[in-house]
Amino acid sequence: MDNYTEQSAERLREIQADLERQYAGYQARNLKLDMSRGKPSGSQLDLTNGILDRLDGYMVEGGIDARNYGCLEGIHEARKLFSELLGIPRDRLMIGGNSSLNMMYDTIVRHWVFGTHGHTPWGRLPAVKFLCPCPGYDRHFAICEDLGIEMIPVPMTPEGPDMFMVEKLAGSDPAVKGIWCVPLYSNPQGVCYSDETVDRLASMHTAAPDFRIFWDNAYGVHHIYEECHLKDIFASAEAAGNPERVYYFFSTSKITFPGAGVALLATGPGNFAELKHHMSIQTIGPDKLNQLRTVRYLKSAEGVREHMRVLARELRPKFDLVLNTLERELGETGLASWIRPKGGYFIALDTIPGCATAVIELAKEAGVKLTGPGSTFPLHHDPLDRNIRIAPSYPPLDELKTAIELFCVCVKLAGVRKLLADKKA
């Protein structure tokens, strides 16, 4: 295969004619496929159906009846399991309901309404800004958008966010109150934060004393090919004298069931006391029976790891298929680049500038749904219009094969059209 960017206009027109034919062939098939969201497939969920078994016994550590009220921090058994799994002291863990997104949202809203450690509530400040490593997670950005928080895009590097830019912005502007991080298999690029990135985030000077890192370790145990190591940010932050800098989020949404998992939050002791107070007003306690169900099913930290190996065997053929197809169809074309993720749920592909919207539109017109244009950037604004998030987990393998092959045709077609338009201009 040739590099399309080096071809003559004439050759490109020949290629385009062929691609248009291929594309029309897909259109004629009336496809209805979905690579838009990081949802597990039905067959993946079936691997966890044992959790639906009858729950026998509901008394938990401390003589607590898990059916009844109480136990705001979650049941002891769940705190113990996740403490071992994540290497976070048990008394820093608040085990919640089914949504870590909800815990993130509520955490920001608490800062918005009440402030923290005596600092002005963010909602009373003239401006609040968050650093947003991009490509990033659309639902993080949506929280900021809803609250009117100004989002500052920060480019990603193979080591994590561009730390020179992060240090400069957080260190100079007291309105910069936080940063969104997906440190492992970063959503959606597949980047793992390096030890140096973790240390610099944990130790950097921040102009705002109430600057917080929103550490969404959503894919902390979601290894597919090999296991990325992630440095303990709490240890780094404490060593640097910043014990209250980090809010750490995790969930079993992609370990057990997305709709009925268990989410958790961990943070420094001062933050923890504050959030415990506010949460004691907000609710009497989480669904302890679902926590118990989850712990009984997963058994232990090693039980989680073993379960994730089972899920990886289900997911790996899908990632193989997508990555091999991308490599085969686009590898030499000069029309796209991507990182081979070692885990997580996504592949982020960059087209040549100015093509992402066209690719997504072409795919949609042929019946393949992708995440909308710009969705990996704040306010859906991808300045170079080039990033596309691919979620291979949901469709069955045969559908995924069709979807990703069509996708590659769309990337090539949009790319060739763009190259030809550029030559004309």
Added chain:
Amino acid sequence: MDNYTEQSAERLREIQADLERQYAGYQARNLKLDMSRGKPSGSQLDLTNGILDRLDGYMVEGGIDARNYGCLEGIHEARKLFSELLGIPRDRLMIGGNSSLNMMYDTIVRHWVFGTHGHTPWGRLPAVKFLCPCPGYDRHFAICEDLGIEMIPVPMTPEGPDMFMVEKLAGSDPAVKGIWCVPLYSNPQGVCYSDETVDRLASMHTAAPDFRIFWDNAYGVHHIYEECHLKDIFASAEAAGNPERVYYFFSTSKITFPGAGVALLATGPGNFAELKHHMSIQTIGPDKLNQLRTVRYLKSAEGVREHMRVLARELRPKFDLVLNTLERELGETGLASWIRPKGGYFIALDTIPGCATAVIELAKEAGVKLTGPGSTFPLHHDPLDRNIRIAPSYPPLDELKTAIELFCVCVKLAGVRKLLADKKA
């Protein structure tokens, strides 16, 4: 038995000596009993254990896999059941997680942060006030306290809150943004709101266009002796041209399990659209498996009513015991008054002024835990120091018998001491 308030000081001193002996007898028994919270007992919860059975099948109406993400408003099957049970149109119902308190808190916080229908967010106003019918529910008042909302106590009548006062305050002061209501078996008095009260709340003029009724119908189907009728406040509000006035809350916390029930919120179409938007940022969706579990177990509206009859048979002997003991021990003393509730979870007893704290303290010293003094009033301030909330549901019958008998001794002892002190003064 004589009316203690009509006795001579000499006779009162004889009575006191006898009561002190009785009290000392209880103290010697090293009791450890709890009538403080409206928690079901273990044996009551056992009546619902069938809900813990294996969940077979998880596909719900609309081809939705309840294990996976999505379905923000809750599953169709749950909306249908609660629509039939509560007489609220299905499309007004948002079925949530395990806590209606959480839904109330989040609703107020949304008004605080975002405002509603273009009105200034409550958090940006110089003052926000809520009307608080008293005695009322301590967790409602705690939400206001945490946010710094000024609470205006409104006395209760046998028909509900004093509507002349409510109309005057809500009608004249635009800072009055809401009222807390527990319309059926009001927590804790057992009062049921009359049709006229419902109509007046729904139709009254409010100085604030964004005034909202927080209608916590926590005990809507929790009949113990007979069924109180509650007028449909949505119909009244709509007839009066106030379709957005009401937020209605309900849960199965005291139908299935307090820790693992299903909560819901219902409101007008404009509010609903707003909250759906904000909730779509906050979470991907509720735990649909627990909703499915709940619906499968309860089956239908009539299934809920039948289940509540079963629970009433468990609770009735406890209410009988408490009410009969109060009547026998305190009925003629002039030292206490209360309403016989027809349902709900509580009995609210008024001592003579200035005795509630002393009674609660006496009971505590003898090993019986009661809800703390003033807890049925905003900021824990019971101006006459006379209201005590009794929760008979949690202790087994034999323990409850001891607890309530001791309680009556404490009411008499504190009352006699107070009468004697008043005579001296």
